[in-house]
Amino acid sequence: MNDTQTVFVVDDDAALRDSLAWLLDSVNLTAEMYANGHDFLKACDPERGGCLLLDVRMPGMSGMELLDRIRANHIALPVIIITGHGDVPMAVRAIKNGALDFLQKPFNGQDLLDRVQQALELDKVNRRKRSEVDHIRAHFKTLTPREQEIMEFVAAGKPSKIIARELGISAKTVDIHRANVMKKLNVKSIADLVQTRLTLESC
Amino acid sequence: MNLHSGRRILALPLHWKGGSGTHFFQLFLAMSSALLFFLTLHHWADRSREYEALLDKENAKLVMAGNLISFHLNDVIARMAVLAKDPSIQETLRHPLPANRQALDLELSTYVEQQGMLEEILLLDLQGHELSHVSSSRVARLRPDGVRQLKGKVAALEKNQVYLAPFRPETSAGAASLHVAVPLFNPGGAKTGILVAVYSGSHLRHLLDDVLGPTPGHVAILNANGDKIYSQMGAGGSAPPAKDPARLPRTNPALWKQILAAPAERIDEGGGWLLSTTVALAHNLFLHGSIGAVTDRSPNGLDNRPEWKILSFIPPSAVNPAWGKRLMENLPLYFLMFGGTGLFAWQRAQRRLEARQAEEALKTSRGMLITVLDSMEASVYVADMHSHEILFANQHLCRVLDKSDLVGNLCWRELYPRQDGPCPNCNSPDLLVSRGVMLREFQHADNGRWFQIRDHAIRWVDGRTVRMEIATDITEQKESMAIRCARKLALEQNSRFNIAEEMASGLAHELSQPLAAASNYLDASLRMTETPGYDPEKLRQGLRLARRQTERAGKIVSHIKRTIRKRGSERAAIDINRLLQETVGYLEYEIRQYDVAVAFDLAPGPFPAVVNGVEIEQVLLNLMKNAIDSMRGTFLRRLTLSSRPTKENGIQVQISDTGKGIPHADLDFIFTPFLTTKNDGLGLGLTICRTIIESYGGRIWAESSAGHGATFCFTLPGGNSHE
Numbered sequence: 032m033n034d035t036q037t038v039f040v041v042d043d044d045a046a047l048r049d050s051l052a053w054l055l056d057s058v059n060l061t062a063e064m065y066a067n068g069h070d071f072l073k074a075c076d077p078e079r080g081g082c083l084l085l086d087v088r089m090p091g092m093s094g095m096e097l098l099d100r101i102r103a104n105h106i107a108l109p110v111i112i113i114t115g116h117g118d119v120p121m122a123v124r125a126i127k128n129g130a131l132d133f134l135q136k137p138f139n140g141q142d143l144l145d146r147v148q149q150a151l152e153l154d155k156v157n158r159r160k161r162s163e164v165d166h167i168r169a170h171f172k173t174l175t176p177r178e179q180e181i182m183e184f185v186a187a188g189k190p191s192k193i194i195a196r197e198l199g200i201s202a203k204t205v206d207i208h209r210a211n212v213m214k215k216l217n218v219k220s221i222a223d224l225v226q227t228r229l230t231l232e233s234c
Numbered sequence: 235m236n237l238h239s240g241r242r243i244l245a246l247p248l249h250w251k252g253g254s255g256t257h258f259f260q261l262f263l264a265m266s267s268a269l270l271f272f273l274t275l276h277h278w279a280d281r282s283r284e285y286e287a288l289l290d291k292e293n294a295k296l297v298m299a300g301n302l303i304s305f306h307l308n309d310v311i312a313r314m315a316v317l318a319k320d321p322s323i324q325e326t327l328r329h330p331l332p333a334n335r336q337a338l339d340l341e342l343s344t345y346v347e348q349q350g351m352l353e354e355i356l357l358l359d360l361q362g363h364e365l366s367h368v369s370s371s372r373v374a375r376l377r378p379d380g381v382r383q384l385k386g387k388v389a390a391l392e393k394n395q396v397y398l399a400p401f402r403p404e405t406s407a408g409a410a411s412l413h414v415a416v417p418l419f420n421p422g423g424a425k426t427g428i429l430v431a432v433y434s435g436s437h438l439r440h441l442l443d444d445v446l447g448p449t450p451g452h453v454a455i456l457n458a459n460g461d462k463i464y465s466q467m468g469a470g471g472s473a474p475p476a477k478d479p480a481r482l483p484r485t486n487p488a489l490w491k492q493i494l495a496a497p498a499e500r501i502d503e504g505g506g507w508l509l510s511t512t513v514a515l516a517h518n519l520f521l522h523g524s525i526g527a528v529t530d531r532s533p534n535g536l537d538n539r540p541e542w543k544i545l546s547f548i549p550p551s552a553v554n555p556a557w558g559k560r561l562m563e564n565l566p567l568y569f570l571m572f573g574g575t576g577l578f579a580w581q582r583a584q585r586r587l588e589a590r591q592a593e594e595a596l597k598t599s600r601g602m603l604i605t606v607l608d609s610m611e612a613s614v615y616v617a618d619m620h621s622h623e624i625l626f627a628n629q630h631l632c633r634v635l636d637k638s639d640l641v642g643n644l645c646w647r648e649l650y651p652r653q654d655g656p657c658p659n660c661n662s663p664d665l666l667v668s669r670g671v672m673l674r675e676f677q678h679a680d681n682g683r684w685f686q687i688r689d690h691a692i693r694w695v696d697g698r699t700v701r702m703e704i705a706t707d708i709t710e711q712k713e714s715m716a717i718r719c720a721r722k723l724a725l726e727q728n729s730r731f732n733i734a735e736e737m738a739s740g741l742a743h744e745l746s747q748p749l750a751a752a753s754n755y756l757d758a759s760l761r762m763t764e765t766p767g768y769d770p771e772k773l774r775q776g777l778r779l780a781r782r783q784t785e786r787a788g789k790i791v792s793h794i795k796r797t798i799r800k801r802g803s804e805r806a807a808i809d810i811n812r813l814l815q816e817t818v819g820y821l822e823y824e825i826r827q828y829d830v831a832v833a834f835d836l837a838p839g840p841f842p843a844v845v846n847g848v849e850i851e852q853v854l855l856n857l858m859k860n861a862i863d864s865m866r867g868t869f870l871r872r873l874t875l876s877s878r879p880t881k882e883n884g885i886q887v888q889i890s891d892t893g894k895g896i897p898h899a900d901l902d903f904i905f906t907p908f909l910t911t912k913n914d915g916l917g918l919g920l921t922i923c924r925t926i927i928e929s930y931g932g933r934i935w936a937e938s939s940a941g942h943g944a945t946f947c948f949t950l951p952g953g954n955s956h957e
Contacts, residue, residue: 044747044751046747046748046751046779046782046783046786047747047750047751047754049751049779050750050751050752050753050754050755050758050779050780050783051754053754053755053758053759053776053779054754054755054757054758054761056758057757057758057759057761057762057765058761088743113750115742115743115744115746115747115750135746136746136747136749136750137746137749137750137752137753138750138753139753139757140753140754140756140757140758140760140761141757143754
């Protein structure tokens with residue numbers, strides 16, 4: 032897994048982009064600059080961690096539009112909206128679309144950096160969570176259809192005998208499948224199994 | 235065939251119409267009739283006027299004559315009563331000795347001399363013997379048979395009774411005379427004799443002639459019933475023309491009755507003697523002359539006094555003998571006149587009918603006019619300019635004031651009952667000197683309603699100039715207008731705010747970019763200095779980049795300024811005086827609403843300045859609006875606009891108000907942006923004014939003392955100096 036985090040900046044103003052690069056560089060953050068939303072979407076790799084600083088008012092694709100597209104493309108980067116002229120409706124819309132924060136230009140450099148740090152932390156947590164889920168999902172995929180079926184029953188808290196009766200198989204067979212599920216999913220107890228099952232469901 | 239006959243039928247009336255001779259003849263007839271009618275009318279009118287004047291004169295004379303004769307007769311009787319008590323008469327009656335009779339003769343002759351109208355006086359004893367006989371003419375009038383008759387009549391008389399002898403023509407040439415007989419009594423109450431006075435007809439006639447002038451008419455003294463003639467006199471004392479009252483030329487028996495029945499007029503005269511005189515006059519135009527009658531009646535039961543009637547007959551020949559003759563001579567002319575006037579009269583009647591119809595129409599239209607005026611939802615009244623008397627008031631006003639009629643009352647007393655005189659601002663005098671129409675708005679103090687008052691100077695039916703006032707209730711219009719205006723104002727305000735917001739937003743975006751960038755560079759540079767072993771060249775570069783961004787921000791600001799200023803750059807030579815007048819026109823509503831008087835004090839001649847008219851207009855509007863706003867609720871509301879040349883060949887415009895004024899301490903700040911005293915203002919108005927004026931190289935300032943209004947002045951360079 033790639034641990035380096037990049038601060039992506041999308042702003043049509045070259046000077047602002049450059050100055051942000053300077054500012055981020057001064058705290059040893061890697062930054063990538065994009066002049067418009069299209070360029071960013073083209074170059075964006077969902078695997079890369081970091082955060083996005085997004086200007087709202089841009090010619091062509093606006094910041095809000097880009098935000099919609101990012102969500103549609105399942106890019107999970109935390110987004111900090113930067114605007115020269117913000118108002119409440121815009122802020123509400125940005126937050127609803129999953130923006131992490133909202134900054135008004137001209138902003139305090141420290142302020143920006145603090146929020147960037149927060150965003151990066153968040154991204155880190157998110158990524159870790161996501162990798163866990165991916166892991167579980169990978170294990171889950173190794174289960175046979177019968178094993179998946181048995182897992183559902185077990186997670187629902189049903190004893191082997193009842194499962195056997197419902198499926199019309201012997202209780203012994205149920206126990207064997209059950210042992211396989213536990214092994215494949217790498218869980219030690221029924222409680223772990225239920226937890227894993229919930230994690231899978233939430234994604 | 236049809237076509238042909240049609241043409242002929244068509245031709246006929248055309249031919250007849252074409253006969254211009256007929257027209258001429260008709261015109262001639264009409265004109266000659268008119269002339270004849272006029273002449274006749276004139277002739278008759280002249281004659282009848284002349285005759286009436288004469289009759290009036292005669293009538294007046296008869297009244298005087300009647301009064302005079304009555305007075306004289308009563309006087310004679312009164313004197314005789316006094317005379318009867320004369321001691322010499324009593325002495326002679328008691329002892330008819332020659333010495334006594336001679337003494338009495340002497341005394342009586344003196345008496346007759348004193349009495350101008352007495353001709354003879356006799357003292358008779360009860361047997362009819364003459365004890366004394368004095369005559370002014372020395373010709374005895376009283377004949378023995380007359381004396382005998384008198385004796386018999388007087389013997390029957392009681393004390394204080396008088397016998398008036400009836401008319402007795404003495405001679406054919408002699409004038410009539412009147413005999414007045416008075417019985418004489420001794421202190422014991424026994425009748426002792428008779429005193430007889432012969433009242434001369436000729437004397438009476440002279441008296442009448444004196445009063446009436448020498449007239450050829452006849453005078454008669456009649457009894458009250460008009461059936462007995464006491465004395466009758468012909469012209470110049472000639473023989474009477476008629477002896478019998480029945481033969482008197484009475485023209486109209488009914489009229490005669492009327493004369494007799496006329497109420498008596500009572501005159502207290504002659505030492506307690508009551509006289510009443512009825513004067514009546516009858517006249518019959520042209521043919522019979524006139525009859526005048528003077529009667530003396532005693533309706534109060536004093537039987538002892540006689541009743542007379544004096545008549546004067548004035549035959550037509552007496553009025554003007556030539557008239558009758560002329561009438562006959564001119565008979566053909568009269569016939570022509572009547573014939574001519576016949577046609578004319580017919581036309582006149584026709585015209586009169588038309589006139590009556592026109593009058594009817596006028597009446598109808600007048601009725602319609604009154605109906606319209608009464609149904610109007612406005613109060614209309616007409617009042618005299620000077621006396622303020624209401625000459626007309628329509629129903630609406632009567633209803634409003636709850637009065638049935640207002641005509642004849644004073645306008646201010648009815649309309650403003652609390653006032654004790656005409657309205658101090660009554661515009662009647664102004665109406666007379668101005669164009670005759672004045673318009674104003676007025677709020678009634680009692681009910682708070684607004685009225686539009688329209689005063690007109692109009693010519694009244696009797697020719698005088700009066701004031702007509704029409705008051706229309708405009709409260710609703712005014713309110714809706716106010717609401718509309720407030721809404722418009724709010725919208726304007728809102729759009730101004732929107733524009734301002736839009737501008738601020740744009741400006742913020744444009745400026746925030748370089749400012750944010752600069753801030754970032756500086757932040758980065760600052761951070762760099764905190765790390766040990768930083769690269770100074772990189773730091774310098776960061777600072778340079780930051781500076782460049784601040785420069786960029788500055789450029790943006792000046793660019794925006796330039797862009798905005800570019801919009802009002804079309805300049806032309808504009809007359810500032812005209813601009814002032816036009817701008818006031820835009821504020822007509824506000825000026826009327828707040829009842830502001832606008833005065834111009836403009837320097838003569840056009841004042842051209844090379845400016846953008848819209849910009850200067852904006853400045854003027856701003857300053858005028860401020861002025862009007864500041865005068866809301868102040869007692870005096872006068873906006874004075876003046877212009878004058880400056881020493882530098884420029885123009886100075888001055889806008890003065892009588893509003894609340896500006897405190898001295900605030901004078902320095904009023905042009906500062908975003909400072910406002912208004913709740914809904916942006917505080918940019920005066921700032922914009924200053925920017926505009928200064929962009930032309932002019933100057934703007936304010937002078938004020940709190941409570942005494944404010945004056946805003948600005949100067950603009952003259953037309954030649956600014957190309």
